[in-house]
Amino acid sequence: MIKRRSLGQHFLTSNSIAKSIVDSAHISKDDIVLEIGTGHGVLTQLLCNDAKQVISVEKDPVLYSKARDAFSHVSNLTLEKGDAFKKDIEFTILVSNLPYSESRTTIEWLVQRKFKCAVVMVQKEFAQKLAKKDGKERRAISVLASYCLDIENILNVKKTNFRPPPKVDSVVISIVPKHVLSEQIVHTVNKLFSFKRKTIRHIGKKMGIEIDSDKRLEEMPDGEIIDIAKRIAK
Numbered sequence: 001m002i003k004r005r006s007l008g009q010h011f012l013t014s015n016s017i018a019k020s021i022v023d024s025a026h027i028s029k030d031d032i033v034l035e036i037g038t039g040h041g042v043l044t045q046l047l048c049n050d051a052k053q054v055i056s057v058e059k060d061p062v063l064y065s066k067a068r069d070a071f072s073h074v075s076n077l078t079l080e081k082g083d084a085f086k087k088d089i090e091f092t093i094l095v096s097n098l099p100y101s102e103s104r105t106t107i108e109w110l111v112q113r114k115f116k117c118a119v120v121m122v123q124k125e126f127a128q129k130l131a132k133k134d135g136k137e138r139r140a141i142s143v144l145a146s147y148c149l150d151i152e153n154i155l156n157v158k159k160t161n162f163r164p165p166p167k168v169d170s171v172v173i174s175i176v177p178k179h180v181l182s183e184q185i186v187h188t189v190n191k192l193f194s195f196k197r198k199t200i201r202h203i204g205k206k207m208g209i210e211i212d213s214d215k216r217l218e219e220m221p222d223g224e225i226i227d228i229a230k231r232i233a234k
């Protein structure tokens with residue numbers, strides 16, 4: 001077995017945690033579920049039991065081939081090989097024990113999509129970052145997440161529940177969308193935060209618009225930051 005750290009290959013070993021994750025997505029027979037990272041399929045069969053259809057994408061070709069053999073009898077499952085973020089898959093629900101290195105990509109990708117809900121496992125620190133509402137540690141990703149998504153922590157998962165165990169504990173979060181943003185706005189919010197220490201007047205000047213305020217990004221409500229990004233992106 002190839003253990004590729006860059007692919008975040010820490011496999012969940014607990015069937016009861018897998019069941020809790022799938023149950024908390026409240027999947028019905030109308031739902032098309034996307035799973036990012038099939039791995040050894042600890043979630044995949046459970047998802048297929050509940051959903052109309054499951055599309056499970058795995059980037060590692062060896063794991064993809066093994067899953068094809070293991071799940072060849074499952075009629076409502078489509079297995080795909082490759083990078084899930086480069087595919088244009090329609091889904092109603094996303095369920096994934098995310099590769100940690102893709103957590104930020106996933107949130108930026110989700111805020112640009114329409115879907116019913118997502119249940120994903122992320123590192124505890126990343127969940128805390130998403131929940132930052134103000135202060136110096138607030139990041140572009142915190143603004144995008146709190147403006148676009150309702151996020152709830154639903155389950156803490158100790159690192160001992162994975163093989164090989166990661167360095168940190170995880171948390172399963174549920175996500176319900178509120179607003180959708182374009183790729184250009186997501187990019188602009190990231191750009192605004194690259195000048196984070198400056199006043200918004202100064203940042204506006206750098207980005208070609210006039211803003212009559214000396215506030216800093218960390219003091220501004222999410223909606224105001226998004227409005228500024230929209231003015232810049234026009």
Ligand SMILES: C[S@@+](CC[C@H](N)C(=O)[O-])C[C@H]1O[C@@H](n2cnc3c(N)ncnc32)[C@H](O)[C@@H]1O
Nearest residue numbers: 007011012037038039057058059083084097099
């Ligand atoms: C944390 S493991 C979870 C595997 C399995 N679902 C589980 O719960 O044990 C993440 C999986 O995602 C795969 N992966 C990493 N990046 C990916 C990407 N961009 N698209 C699809 N799969 C990816 C890894 O190879 C790995 O199998």
